[in-house]
Amino acid sequence: MRRGHTLTADDIGLVRQTDTFLIGTTHPARGNDASHRDGPPGFVRVENGELWWPDYWGNNMFNTLGNLQADPTAALLFCDCATGHTLHLSGRAALQWTQTGIPGDDADTGRRVHFIPEQFVAGRLLPLQADTVTAAPDNPPLT
Structure with a gap:
């Protein structure tokens, strides 16, 4: 196990190849929330040691986004089910509004989340390995 403050090339590779991860957030009055985010491999972008991903259409509950508005601390968990490798990041996240349809706005929501580890x-x-996992067929294409 490694601990640190700066992502290595292997860490960045794991993030860039993932098609799903877990995000944990908290609200000062309502408590903690954990949910998953998924998309085609590459939907989580890494630039200058920081991460961002488009906010896809979901259940319209917006728990994660509301929590981040109240408290920007967040934790992300990336898992490679084929190898058993994991990466747990803690840091700060924020919702960013963009123009719809710009490159990276894969689902045309005009929203993305920016995360600073x-x-x-x-x-x-x-403790397990599953190399037969396949991506969900309805993921939007990367832009």
């Missing part, structure tokens, strides 16, 4: 824990922590 502050620390990480990485390693081969999953």
Whole structure:
């Protein structure tokens, strides 16, 4: 297991190849929330050590986005089910409004989440391996 503050090339590779991750947020009055985000591999972008991903259409509950508005601290968990490698990031996230249809606005929502990692824990922590997992067929294409 490794701990640190700066992502390595392997960490960035894991993030860029993922098609799903978990995000944990909190609200000062309502408590914690954990949910997943998914898309085609590459939907999470890494630029200058920071991450962002488009906000796709979902259940219209907006718990995560509302929590981030009240408290920007967040935790992300990326897992490679084929190898068992995991990457847990903690840091700060914020909703960004964009023009719809710009490159990276894969689902035409005009929203994305920007995440600044502050620390990480990485390693081969999953006790299972599943190399037959396939992506959901309804993911929007990357733009």
